Amino acid sequence: MDRPVAPAAGPGAGNDCRPWRRRGMGRALPGALFAALCLASLMVGAGRMELAQLTTFSGEAWLTLTASRLPRLAAVVLTGAGLAVCGAVLQQILRNRFVEPATTGGLEAAKLGILVALTLLPGAGQGVRMALAMAFCLAASLIFAVITARLRATVLVPVAGLMYGSVLGALAEFYAYSRNFLQGMQGWMLGDFSKVVQGSYEVVWLVLPVVAATYVFARRFTLIGMGAEVAASLGLGYRAMVVLGLVLVSATVAATVITVGAIPFVGLVVPNLVSLWRGDDLTRTLPMIAAGGAMLLLICDLLGRLIIWPYEVPVGLTGGGVGGLMFLFLILWGRR
Amino acid sequence: MTGRATFALTAFGLALLALAFVLQGAAADPVWLIPRRLMKLAAMIVGGCAVALSSISFQTVAGNRILTPAVMGYEAVYLLLQSVLVVTLGASGLTLWGGSGGFLLSILFMLGYSLTLDRWLFRDGRADLWMLMLVGLVLTMVIGTVTQFLQLRISPGEFAIFQSAAQISFERVEPWRLLVSTILFCVICLAGWRGLPALDVLALGRDQAMSLGIDHRRAVRRLLMLIAVLVAVSTSLIGPTAFMGIFVANLAYALAPGAGHRLTLPMGCAIAVGMFLLAQLMVERLFDYRTTVGILVNLACGVWFLALMLRQRSMI
Numbered sequence: 001m002d003r004p005v006a007p008a009a010g011p012g013a014g015n016d017c018r019p020w021r022r023r024g025m026g027r028a029l030p031g032a033l034f035a036a037l038c039l040a041s042l043m044v045g046a047g048r049m050e051l052a053q054l055t056t057f058s059g060e061a062w063l064t065l066t067a068s069r070l071p072r073l074a075a076v077v078l079t080g081a082g083l084a085v086c087g088a089v090l091q092q093i094l095r096n097r098f099v100e101p102a103t104t105g106g107l108e109a110a111k112l113g114i115l116v117a118l119t120l121l122p123g124a125g126q127g128v129r130m131a132l133a134m135a136f137c138l139a140a141s142l143i144f145a146v147i148t149a150r151l152r153a154t155v156l157v158p159v160a161g162l163m164y165g166s167v168l169g170a171l172a173e174f175y176a177y178s179r180n181f182l183q184g185m186q187g188w189m190l191g192d193f194s195k196v197v198q199g200s201y202e203v204v205w206l207v208l209p210v211v212a213a214t215y216v217f218a219r220r221f222t223l224i225g226m227g228a229e230v231a232a233s234l235g236l237g238y239r240a241m242v243v244l245g246l247v248l249v250s251a252t253v254a255a256t257v258i259t260v261g262a263i264p265f266v267g268l269v270v271p272n273l274v275s276l277w278r279g280d281d282l283t284r285t286l287p288m289i290a291a292g293g294a295m296l297l298l299i300c301d302l303l304g305r306l307i308i309w310p311y312e313v314p315v316g317l318t319g320g321g322v323g324g325l326m327f328l329f330l331i332l333w334g335r336r
Numbered sequence: 337m338t339g340r341a342t343f344a345l346t347a348f349g350l351a352l353l354a355l356a357f358v359l360q361g362a363a364a365d366p367v368w369l370i371p372r373r374l375m376k377l378a379a380m381i382v383g384g385c386a387v388a389l390s391s392i393s394f395q396t397v398a399g400n401r402i403l404t405p406a407v408m409g410y411e412a413v414y415l416l417l418q419s420v421l422v423v424t425l426g427a428s429g430l431t432l433w434g435g436s437g438g439f440l441l442s443i444l445f446m447l448g449y450s451l452t453l454d455r456w457l458f459r460d461g462r463a464d465l466w467m468l469m470l471v472g473l474v475l476t477m478v479i480g481t482v483t484q485f486l487q488l489r490i491s492p493g494e495f496a497i498f499q500s501a502a503q504i505s506f507e508r509v510e511p512w513r514l515l516v517s518t519i520l521f522c523v524i525c526l527a528g529w530r531g532l533p534a535l536d537v538l539a540l541g542r543d544q545a546m547s548l549g550i551d552h553r554r555a556v557r558r559l560l561m562l563i564a565v566l567v568a569v570s571t572s573l574i575g576p577t578a579f580m581g582i583f584v585a586n587l588a589y590a591l592a593p594g595a596g597h598r599l600t601l602p603m604g605c606a607i608a609v610g611m612f613l614l615a616q617l618m619v620e621r622l623f624d625y626r627t628t629v630g631i632l633v634n635l636a637c638g639v640w641f642l643a644l645m646l647r648q649r650s651m652i
Contacts, residue, residue, distance in 0.1 A: 098470070147646060155464065155466040155467045155469075155470045156466045156645075158470055159466050159469050159470050159473065159645070160642070160645055160646070162470075162473050163579075163638065163641055163642045163645065164642060166578075166579075166634070166638050167635070167638040167639055167642055170631060170634040170635040170638050171635065173631050173634075174627055174631050174632075174635055177626065177627050177628060177631055178623070178626040178627055190484075264477070308488070308489055311488075313485055313488060314488075316481075317481045317484055317485050317488070318481075318485075320477065320478070320481045321478055321481040321482060321485070324474055324475075324477050324478035324481065325478055327474050328471065328474050328475065328478065331467065331470060331471055331474070332471070
């Protein structure tokens, strides 16, 4: 069961000789799918959007597009890409395939941080909330990394993480209930893109520089996955890289939880699926992981918007359900 | 101190707690307060005993001290069935069937789930414990999202209200439900009474039990069916208990070390009911209703279980 995260050459690594990929189809096909999903995401919604009106760059349709549909598309893509990259980095740092913000307590810690910000500093702006959420998430992740550093069994770490998360969640609930805040908290318990409009979601753009920074350090994160000794012998400042990685993860988690809420399992399944296909070298796989996360979340969001149209199913439900099923599949598949 | 003496002490403490719960401040309006509190007490007793019995016997069947029905998704399945019933039959259909009709239908499905779990997870008899737990936790979360989705379909506007209902609570106990649950619970206890010695043999493990002449497959199946009904009773009466079963079972083992099920089962029941009483009293007296029993129990049991896991880590 204990499969090391060290880059095992996947079936697609190295020189690929499958003809369809040599001809560039391997890039064109996902690209086209991504574009189609983006377009679909723009076209679906409760309000009608007259395409003919768009050519005038004004009027109601234009307003719908720029104030609601485009921000939503940006939020979905950024959240999906950010969470997937987060999961990949965490999996390298903790050297475990089954970790991501939901299974390391990061999501719950960010919620707790927002809650503390809202109750102690009710007048503070989004910046303060963001900072506190990030600080809580970072602290929780650091504690979890230290606690689980010596755990050997692969499946024990996510179990411990889920428990850790549920304790943090219970703490948040206790705190919120005693301050009569439970109803307000439920707003961001569950990921939901329906409230994303121009002016309320801009924090999520923070994901973009974070993903870019992750890409810059991708080679080092890959080395971290080989363990402290190997990384140190290759001239890497192990501790500094771990802290940097956790800071990047916390920034993404805090930004996404503040704007759209918690979405579990996306960060877990996407990197795993990509690494089954292309191996673990983040310098090669990170773009695919980011694109995969964005596409998975686009699909989940579209599902949520279409199932009970004109109502919406929060993406926390569709994403959690689809991601959870894929996670179960990964666990049981790994068991065989 | 022997296990028996500890149990006597626990039971005595429990009786005192129960008395305190029923009588505290009852002088104000005894006619209104006492019957209500007695009903809550009855729900605590039936629900707590169902949780303790199902958890301890499930751990015996699974051969470890961590897995409980709640962790393996039983409660989530029950809550899902309730939503499915409302969606398929409609609220009017439910009343037509009678509340207990829906309840019995859910129990049938729970039996099915129990047997499926038996086939899939315990078939090889040596499945990895933490793997099973991870599968159970993720399954619980996935089933939970489906339940929430169905509730969203039932009434998109009142979604937030449903979310808060998924916790232990003694506030929504209805008399008829209490009656049905109590009768079912008594039937299960009578049915399980005969199998009590067999439980001690099952605790030795599959091979030992078989060499001692127990039909292991049949005994396990029978027990899983009883457990399914017990979980349905506790979930319908007091709500999902999450990690409480693990806490109750392990505390019972610790207080009665090396004892057979004849002692650990009642000990577990006493601990569960005592925990409910304590939490309820704390909510009423200490926190002045600024928290709920569900939150307190979740917090206490979650912290305790995390500590247990991390203390054990050197052994794993």
